[in-house]
Amino acid sequence: MKAKxxxxxxxxxxxxxxxxxxxxxxxxxxxxVEDIRVGKVIELQLTSADETAARAEVEAMCxxxxxxxxxxxxxxxLVA
Amino acid sequence: MKAKxxxxxxxxxxxxxxxxxxxxxxxxxxxxVEDIRVGKVIELQLTSADETAARAEVEAMCxxxxxxxxxxxxxxxLVA
Numbered sequence: 001m002k003a004k005x006x007x008x009x010x011x012x013x014x015x016x017x018x019x020x021x022x023x024x025x026x027x028x029x030x031x032x033v034e035d036i037r038v039g040k041v042i043e044l045q046l047t048s049a050d051e052t053a054a055r056a057e058v059e060a061m062c063x064x065x066x067x068x069x070x071x072x073x074x075x076x077x078l079v080a
Numbered sequence: 081m082k083a084k085x086x087x088x089x090x091x092x093x094x095x096x097x098x099x100x101x102x103x104x105x106x107x108x109x110x111x112x113v114e115d116i117r118v119g120k121v122i123e124l125q126l127t128s129a130d131e132t133a134a135r136a137e138v139e140a141m142c143x144x145x146x147x148x149x150x151x152x153x154x155x156x157x158l159v160a
Contacts, residue, residue, distance in 0.1 A: 036123065041086065041118070
């Protein structure tokens with residue numbers, strides 16, 4: 001089973017990487033950009049074929065390692 | 081208009097960040113992980129309301145700055 005974990009900064013948390021990209025795009029002449037936020041996608045190939053077990057395992061991975069839950073939100077998407 | 085750009089490493093390109101995460105998860109006791117690949121999501125808030133124009137602009141941003149097309153693939157998703 002495959003899982004995708006989307007890790008994004010919470011609202012209100014400053015995103016310096018996004019600000020840097022927005023500035024670089026403006027320098028390149030792209031004027032129509034208001035705001036940019038950058039997140040991560042972690043694609044996991046799991047041995048488990050059971051959806052409930054896989055979701056619980058990925059949930060545990062997120063809280064323990066993949067996301068910093070103080071400043072980041074995560075969303076889990078399972079692909080059969 | 082909002083756009084999401086998914087930037088992922090091409091198949092066959094080594095992903096040291098993914099390998100490091102997989103190793104860390106195994107150290108933490110998660111045995112059911114076969115492979116991990118890490119990508120980026122860039123969320124852009126655009127002033128343009130026209131979908132065709134927005135897509136063309138984001139496409140240009142991708143080739144010029146957001147993705148390294150030698151080793152990375154990108155996918156554009158527009159949200160009204």
